[in-house]
Amino acid sequence: MGEEQVKVASVLIPLPVREAFDYEVPEGIDVVRGDQVAVPLGPRLMRGIVVEARETTGSNRRLKAIDHRIDDPRLPERTVDFVEWAGRWTLSAPGEMAATALKGLRAPRPRPERRVRRVGEAVPARPTAARTAVLEALGQRAVTGADLARAAGVSSGVVKGLVDEGVLEIVEIEAVAAFDAPDPDHAPSDLNADQAAAAQAIGDAVTRGGFAPFLLDGITGSGKTEAYLEAAAQALKADPTAQILILLPEIALTQALIERITARFGNAPAEWHSGVAPPRRRQVWEAVVAGRCNIVVGARSALFLPFVNLRLLVVDEEHDGSFKQDEGLIYHGRDLAVARARIEGATVVLASATPSLETLWNARQGRYGWLRLERRHGAAVLPDIALLDLRAAPPDPQTWLSAPLREVLGETFARGEQSLLFLNRRGYAPVVLCRVCGHRMTAPDTDSWLVEHRYTGRLVCHLTGFSMMRPRTCPSCGAEDSLVSVGPGVERVEEEVRQLFPQARTAVFSSDTTPDARSARALIQSMQDGQIDILVATQAAAKGHNFPNLTLVGVVDADLGLRGGDLRAAERTFQLLSQATGRAGRADKPGRALLQTWTPEHPVLMALAAGDRDAFVEAELAEREAGSLPPHGRLAAIILSSENPQAVEKVARDLAENIPNAERLEVYGPADAPLALVRGRRRKRLLVRADRDVDLQGFLRAWLARVKVPGSVRLSVDVDPYSFL
Numbered sequence: 001m002g003e004e005q006v007k008v009a010s011v012l013i014p015l016p017v018r019e020a021f022d023y024e025v026p027e028g029i030d031v032v033r034g035d036q037v038a039v040p041l042g043p044r045l046m047r048g049i050v051v052e053a054r055e056t057t058g059s060n061r062r063l064k065a066i067d068h069r070i071d072d073p074r075l076p077e078r079t080v081d082f083v084e085w086a087g088r089w090t091l092s093a094p095g096e097m098a099a100t101a102l103k104g105l106r107a108p109r110p111r112p113e114r115r116v117r118r119v120g121e122a123v124p125a126r127p128t129a130a131r132t133a134v135l136e137a138l139g140q141r142a143v144t145g146a147d148l149a150r151a152a153g154v155s156s157g158v159v160k161g162l163v164d165e166g167v168l169e170i171v172e173i174e175a176v177a178a179f180d181a182p183d184p185d186h187a188p189s190d191l192n193a194d195q196a197a198a199a200q201a202i203g204d205a206v207t208r209g210g211f212a213p214f215l216l217d218g219i220t221g222s223g224k225t226e227a228y229l230e231a232a233a234q235a236l237k238a239d240p241t242a243q244i245l246i247l248l249p250e251i252a253l254t255q256a257l258i259e260r261i262t263a264r265f266g267n268a269p270a271e272w273h274s275g276v277a278p279p280r281r282r283q284v285w286e287a288v289v290a291g292r293c294n295i296v297v298g299a300r301s302a303l304f305l306p307f308v309n310l311r312l313l314v315v316d317e318e319h320d321g322s323f324k325q326d327e328g329l330i331y332h333g334r335d336l337a338v339a340r341a342r343i344e345g346a347t348v349v350l351a352s353a354t355p356s357l358e359t360l361w362n363a364r365q366g367r368y369g370w371l372r373l374e375r376r377h378g379a380a381v382l383p384d385i386a387l388l389d390l391r392a393a394p395p396d397p398q399t400w401l402s403a404p405l406r407e408v409l410g411e412t413f414a415r416g417e418q419s420l421l422f423l424n425r426r427g428y429a430p431v432v433l434c435r436v437c438g439h440r441m442t443a444p445d446t447d448s449w450l451v452e453h454r455y456t457g458r459l460v461c462h463l464t465g466f467s468m469m470r471p472r473t474c475p476s477c478g479a480e481d482s483l484v485s486v487g488p489g490v491e492r493v494e495e496e497v498r499q500l501f502p503q504a505r506t507a508v509f510s511s512d513t514t515p516d517a518r519s520a521r522a523l524i525q526s527m528q529d530g531q532i533d534i535l536v537a538t539q540a541a542a543k544g545h546n547f548p549n550l551t552l553v554g555v556v557d558a559d560l561g562l563r564g565g566d567l568r569a570a571e572r573t574f575q576l577l578s579q580a581t582g583r584a585g586r587a588d589k590p591g592r593a594l595l596q597t598w599t600p601e602h603p604v605l606m607a608l609a610a611g612d613r614d615a616f617v618e619a620e621l622a623e624r625e626a627g628s629l630p631p632h633g634r635l636a637a638i639i640l641s642s643e644n645p646q647a648v649e650k651v652a653r654d655l656a657e658n659i660p661n662a663e664r665l666e667v668y669g670p671a672d673a674p675l676a677l678v679r680g681r682r683r684k685r686l687l688v689r690a691d692r693d694v695d696l697q698g699f700l701r702a703w704l705a706r707v708k709v710p711g712s713v714r715l716s717v718d719v720d721p722y723s724f725l
């Protein structure tokens with residue numbers, strides 16, 4: 001019997017599916033890895049990515065056939081490698097990673113633009129002056145009616161009349177975005193010696209090719225951005241087709257960087273994040289895969305763009321927790337950036353003034369090149385940091401600023417300089433309770449206290465977004481006007497500042513006052529323009545921004561972050577307060593920072609005051625090592641949730657009973673999650689700790705394969721968790 005040759009393709013469908021499905025490749029269709037195809041799935045045709053095409057003989061099951069190849073760009077081979085790798089690393093469905101990679105393609109095309117142009121040699125029956133002006137202004141071009149009327153200095157009715165008469169016609173022009181090539185010689189900076197050395201090291205690595213990771217470790221304002229932009233320029237000089245990706249932790253930071261890149265390279269880079277309109281995202285996606293776009297500035301999801309010649313990746317503010325996506329597809333943008341660079345054979349630069357312990361550890365082990373910038377550029381110096389012991393000078397009841405801080409605020413204001421008061425708490429008051437019965441206002445379906453927002457008059461759950469009007473009577477005991485606001489949020493501190501300094505112009509900077517990129521930009525601009533004297537801000541303002549006239553940073557509650565006992569509490573507090581205090585004294589005026597604390601003897605605060613990052617890192621790494629915790633060991637969390645509490649219990653029990661044998665690895669839990677109820681769903685957690693050389697993902701895969709999870713229970717795996725809630 002003659003063996004029948006069949007062509008088979010494995011196709012990854014962008015859905016939460018665990019694996020690629022096999023399809024027969026019919027005669028006349030040729031597919032290779034990365035091609036996009038339409039395949040039948042149930043009753044529907046779905047888009048999918050070919051991950052493998054092969055010939056087999058005598059298959060014993062009948063496969064469904066690929067319907068047709070879709071005429072969209074093929075995904076570059078290494079983009080597919082990355083998608084598959086990311087799926088394996090995070091234990092998420094590879095189909096979901098594929099969906100992220102195709103996101104830009106699935107956005108609508110920009111609407112074609114309606115323009116007018118001349119119809120042949122047609123002339124108007126009545127050539128008035130206005131009509132002649134229109135025809136002269138137009139010439140042989142096609143422009144929009146509005147532009148034409150403006151150019152000719154006539155009303156749009158004149159243009160319309162010519163269209164009606166058949167002298168002009170309307171044509172639809174496909175909007176093709178031009179991404180003008182960056183010019184590396186447009187406006188080079190004059191780098192100082194340290195900056196030039198760092199730029200050189202990065203640029204050389206890019207030119208050499210191959211995977212090369214760097215830590216660019218430099219205090220705020222030392223010129224890290226200058227250095228990596230110079231390296232990007234070198235990369236472009238060596239290879240004008242080179243692609244460069246710069247990731248930022250927050251959309252609010254992109255505008256300033258885009259302006260700097262435009263000034264440096266003469267043309268704007270492409271922008272990629274959730275705030276970019278979908279049709280524009282589609283243009284960026286298509287330009288990236290066609291190699292028509294060199295520099296992309298974006299959020300972590302830009303990692304999934306189909307680059308064809310990615311030579312340099314930069315993760316700016318690499319320590320920032322916002323790079324970790326905690327919901328839906330769970331991944332860490334920084335870790336995936338390093339992986340993408342490895343797969344692409346590219347250079348990756350992790351830049352920070354307060355690098356994560358993971359990255360510092362890799363640098364110390366020699367895995368990453370370590371580039372340091374230790375001085376601020378020009379005359380700027382780091383601010384003088386002092387601790388204000390609240391035990392010696394407590395604020396008055398129901399106020400939050402101590403006398404010494406108030407005094408310095410007043411002096412700064414009197415000198416016409418700006419101050420920033422930092423408190424990482426949104427809203428007016430974190431807790432609202434009844435002074436009669438002690439009832440605390442909580443969310444109805446979630447284990448969290450409601451936060452009072454005065455600007456909107458509402459009580460808000462920051463976890464789920466649930467909100468309600470602040471009631472007049474206590475919902476528990478019915479007492480009237482008995483609810484009191486406990487503790488400060490940024491709105492309350494601003495209220496205090498306004499009472500203390502009625503002449504000062506104040507503002508609040510938090511995700512509530514700047515819900516989108518535009519409002520954030522406006523606020524940053526008015527701060528830079530000196531229209532605000534005292535800014536009260538959450539971490540939204542702690543990073544990246546450059547406020548030349550800001551000379552005082554007051555930290556309202558330096559102990560805040562230290563109280564939560566999770567793995568990175570100390571590290572995060574150190575980073576956040578370094579960033580916040582680093583906002584002061586960026587230009588030629590010296591800055592100072594005052595940290596209010598009840599525990600001035602805390603090692604984190606002492607290290608901050610002494611400006612001794614190394615001491616902090618040393619102590620913290622030693623502590624992590626003692627517990628074999630990251631970066632010395634690895635963690636993974638499994639989170640179960642369901643509206644049905646028994647179903648969660650059952651899966652948790654099954655998991656506990658089916659732990660595979662493994663050495664140098666422990667499983668903790670199952671236990672109720674600290675947030676045991678969210679949106680009416682019961683939550684349980686398990687935590688796995690493993691030594692670094694253990695195949696943690698392999699262990700997790702083997703374990704999860706043993707347990708059946710019913711549809712009513714959601715199970716998510718969080719490799720290297722940052723949130724322990």
Ligand code: ADP
Pocket residue numbers: 189190191192195218219220221222223224225226227377546
């Ligand atoms: P970082 O990224 O380390 O915070 P930046 O690159 O943003 O530092 O530099 C801080 C400020 O100093 C910016 O306003 C920048 O334009 C300026 N600056 C840094 N280096 C130079 C340089 N070599 N020449 C001119 N200005 C510089």
